[in-house]
Amino acid sequence: MRDFGDPAEQPVTLTLNDTAMVTLLASPESLEPLALGHAFTAGWIERAAQVEAIELSHLRHGLSVRLSVAPRIAERAARLQRGGPSVSSCGACGVAEEAQLMFGLTRLPAHPPLAADALQRGFEALSQGGRAGLHTALGLDENGEVIFSGVDIGRHNALDRVIGAGLAARAMPVAVLLSSRCSLELVQKSVRAGIATLATLALPSALAVEVARACELNLICCHRGRRLELLSGGG
Numbered sequence: 001m002r003d004f005g006d007p008a009e010q011p012v013t014l015t016l017n018d019t020a021m022v023t024l025l026a027s028p029e030s031l032e033p034l035a036l037g038h039a040f041t042a043g044w045i046e047r048a049a050q051v052e053a054i055e056l057s058h059l060r061h062g063l064s065v066r067l068s069v070a071p072r073i074a075e076r077a078a079r080l081q082r083g084g085p086s087v088s089s090c091g092a093c094g095v096a097e098e099a100q101l102m103f104g105l106t107r108l109p110a111h112p113p114l115a116a117d118a119l120q121r122g123f124e125a126l127s128q129g130g131r132a133g134l135h136t137a138l139g140l141d142e143n144g145e146v147i148f149s150g151v152d153i154g155r156h157n158a159l160d161r162v163i164g165a166g167l168a169a170r171a172m173p174v175a176v177l178l179s180s181r182c183s184l185e186l187v188q189k190s191v192r193a194g195i196a197t198l199a200t201l202a203l204p205s206a207l208a209v210e211v212a213r214a215c216e217l218n219l220i221c222c223h224r225g226r227r228l229e230l231l232s233g234g235g
Contacts, residue, residue, distance in 0.1 A: 042080065
């Protein structure tokens with residue numbers, strides 16, 4: 001018998017005007033920040049103001065989120081469209097070219113990593129607000145206070161939700177704490193958003209560390225809250 005407390009997961013198709021760009025497997029709640037964040041980290045848009053409207057509708061087997069943009073923006077985004085018709089919440093699987101994995105990477109301005117006591121406040125919020133079976137991304141300010149939160153079946157989607165909220169508010173968090181391990185795409189998304197510190201609970205991949213160091217991203221492995229290890233950056 002199915003437990004109705006299980007996390008929900010549905011295909012969510014993101015559309016620019018009338019062009020379906022990608023289908024994600026995602027949690028079906030609060031899709032506007034997810035759509036906005038993904039559109040930004042995928043390079044379709046540069047700022048929230050380029051999206052004129054966001055409309056949600058039901059498809060036969062999932063949901064659709066339509067972002068209305070100027071034709072020139074849609075045309076540019078089409079050139080960046082992923083090679084496959086859909087991708088999972090793992091994000092980067094299915095891109096057409098290696099260059100798409102590195103899109104938006106740049107060297108960040110030097111900035112000290114989030115202080116340990118501030119990160120501890122983030123841990124406390126994560127432990128209190130975490131949901132079984134779902135990933136949580138917390139956008140933190142300099143003091144470790146939560147200013148944005150993203151919860152999703154996919155860790156990449158959870159981060160996109162925080163980035164989308166930051167775009168809408170015109171204020172990115174200085175750090176993100178993620179209840180997951182770190183892969184390359186999480187580094188790419190954080191760097192593109194200009195987030196100075198990315199902290200994850202488990203060891204990142206070697207490629208994620210290599211790219212984080214090249215971009216001067218403060219990458220912290222939290223070892224499930226037992227200890228903090230700064231793997232790149234340092235201000």
